[in-house]
Amino acid sequence: MNLREIYEHPLFxxxxxxxxxxxxxxxxxxxxxxxxxxxxxxAIIALLLLLxxxxxxxxxxxxxxxxxxxxxxxxxxxxxxxxRQFLRRYFAAILSGVTMGSVSGxxxxxxxxxxxxxxxxxxxxxxxxxxxxxISVEIARQAGGIPELAAVxxxxxxxxxxxxxxxxxxxxxxxxxxxxxxAIGTSSHGIGTGxxxxxxxxxxSVSGVSMALAGIVTSLLxxxxxxxxx
Amino acid sequence: xFLRIVKLEWVERSAELLTRHMMxxxxxxxxxxxxxxxxxRENGLAIAVSLVGSTLIxxxxxxxxxARIGRKAPLAPESEQGKASxxx
Numbered sequence: 001m002n003l004r005e006i007y008e009h010p011l012f013x014x015x016x017x018x019x020x021x022x023x024x025x026x027x028x029x030x031x032x033x034x035x036x037x038x039x040x041x042x043a044i045i046a047l048l049l050l051l052x053x054x055x056x057x058x059x060x061x062x063x064x065x066x067x068x069x070x071x072x073x074x075x076x077x078x079x080x081x082x083x084r085q086f087l088r089r090y091f092a093a094i095l096s097g098v099t100m101g102s103v104s105g106x107x108x109x110x111x112x113x114x115x116x117x118x119x120x121x122x123x124x125x126x127x128x129x130x131x132x133x134x135i136s137v138e139i140a141r142q143a144g145g146i147p148e149l150a151a152v153x154x155x156x157x158x159x160x161x162x163x164x165x166x167x168x169x170x171x172x173x174x175x176x177x178x179x180x181x182x183a184i185g186t187s188s189h190g191i192g193t194g195x196x197x198x199x200x201x202x203x204x205s206v207s208g209v210s211m212a213l214a215g216i217v218t219s220l221l222x223x224x225x226x227x228x229x230x
Numbered sequence: 231x232f233l234r235i236v237k238l239e240w241v242e243r244s245a246e247l248l249t250r251h252m253m254x255x256x257x258x259x260x261x262x263x264x265x266x267x268x269x270x271r272e273n274g275l276a277i278a279v280s281l282v283g284s285t286l287i288x289x290x291x292x293x294x295x296x297a298r299i300g301r302k303a304p305l306a307p308e309s310e311q312g313k314a315s316x317x318x
Binding site: 013017018020021036037040041044045048055058059062063065066067068069071072075076077078079090092093094096097098100101102104105108109112113116117118119122126129130133148149151152153155156157158159160161162165168169172174175176178179180182183184186187188190191193194195197198204210 | 262266279295
């Protein structure tokens with residue numbers, strides 16, 4: 001069996017991904033500050049580049065893994081249910097945080113792209129990137145951005161927030177499960193939620209609610225904000 | 231579940247398994263950004279600056295506002311910081 005036969009097998013992507021993930025968790029066990037997603041993804045990228053494996057071969061297996069995002073998102077309902085009283089008590093705070101955060105994020109992205117001399121197309125692509133990719137891609141498409149690029153930026157945003165978020169927030173004096181959950185869920189959607197739910201179920205459930213609210217708020221407010229910026 | 235048809239115990243364990251390893255399911259997407267590196271390079275600086283900048287803005291504003299308003303919430307027992315149960 002040569003290399004080509006191995007990497008063209010659908011299970012190649014699955015094996016590599018799960019294997020890299022397990023190793024990444026072990027690495028995190030030793031050095032706490034290293035983000036497992038970062039380790040895992042860069043290891044896979046390095047492997048694909050080194051062995052000259054086409055991305056499409058990896059993707060056949062990769063798609064089998066991303067399929068589970070659907071069930072996992074539904075499974076977020078369980079922690080939400082368990083924390084329902086907490087969520088109800090802080091609903092006003094969560095909603096205000098999400099709304100203010102989303103609005104300033106959209107405005108901030110537009111402003112920064114404009115300051116850096118980016119095109120209008122790029123602006124439309126950058127603005128919705130803090131909500132989960134299904135929503136941000138659609139918004140970008142309708143606003144005249146580049147949907148594929150929007151998907152990539154959304155993923156990178158999630159990775160960034162997930163990597164630096166919790167530590168940065170703590171350093172700036174934003175603590176407590178509720179504010180951290182709101183900040184992570186609003187800024188870095190599912191990838192951030194997947195990160196904080198490992199630390200605390202409460203943070204994870206607030207983050208899950210915030211991510212959903214951010215999707216709604218962003219969809220509703222995007223068009224008025226976008227036309228205002230043009 | 232709110233209708234009490236499904237018992238929490240039935241779904242709790244499998245749901246926890248899924249949510250705890252939710253990050254794993256994003257890995258192929260992140261690897262997928264690889265295919266877009268050429269596009270990113272074109273407008274690299276503008277993208278990088280506004281990506282980092284606006285992500286931080288969202289995080290700080292959302293967290294800050296939520297913290298300020300949350301302080302006024304009725305009876306607020308600041309919950310225990312659940313520590314990581316990172317086995318595996």
